[in-house]
Amino acid sequence: MSTDPARRPLRASDADREAVVEQLREAAAEGRLDMEELDERLGLALSAKTVAELPPLIEDLVPEEEVVGAGEPLVIKGGMNGQSRAGAWKVPTRIVVEGGMGGVKLDFTRTGVRHRVIDVEVNAGAGGVVVIVPEGWGVDLDSVHGGMGGAWNKTKGERLPGTPLVRVTGSGGMGGVYVRNPGRMQRRKLRRELEG
Incomplete structure (x- = not known):
């Protein structure tokens, strides 16, 4: 053996x-x-x-890919006040994020994603980018240039079979890129919703 x-x-x-x-x-x-x-x-x-x-x-x-908006990426700009995508939003295969001064948060915990890979291109700017993924999803930050803010993968455990891979590229800028699983309070809320 x-x-x-x-x-x-x-x-x-x-x-x-x-x-x-x-x-x-x-x-x-x-x-x-x-x-x-x-x-x-x-x-x-x-x-x-x-x-x-x-x-x-x-x-x-599991489809190889689901095209949203005829292949056009979803573009999210943080601007001065910040932007957030949360809840049951429709996730395309490509997302372009510009953090600006206010920053951007992408929360995938309530999404019904069927793609195998979600490409997220970031320019974190001063506000930074926070990405929240369910436990068991894969995360690849290898192609992110950390900049001054850095690029941090705080998710736990290995990728589970059949779950998406979030592949992040681009720059952390001054605010940085931070990927994590839902926090304790968010996990409790999700559990209560599932138990219904």
Whole structure:
């Protein structure tokens, strides 16, 4: 048996399995899976031992990309007073953010994103840019020039199968780029809403 960590299969956690189960149930509710297919895939998801077993169960259910506005990016400018996108807003595959003096906040915690990758190009300016993503989403800040404010990924845990990757490029400027998961109060509020 190989002892090379790079070749060792990563064991699936309950959270990994539940993320896929949720997507399968949503697909069935939308009519993209019949009940027989749902039962079969749910059984495979719940019995998966490794993370690698999970993506094939949902690959044909997640569109490569959903084009919003004929391919035009969503442009958000912070200006003097700042701007925010939160709640159930429609997320395109490309977002251009100019922080300005007031800054910009992008909150993805209540969005129904189906793209695999969301490209966010930032010019954080003096106000900075804050990006809030659900736990389990992927974040890539490798192509951000930190500038004076820096670029900070404060998210926890690894990316779960089937979840989006937020790929950030551009400059942190003076205000910086800060990516995090929802805070404790926001998580409580989301939990209460789900329990309804």
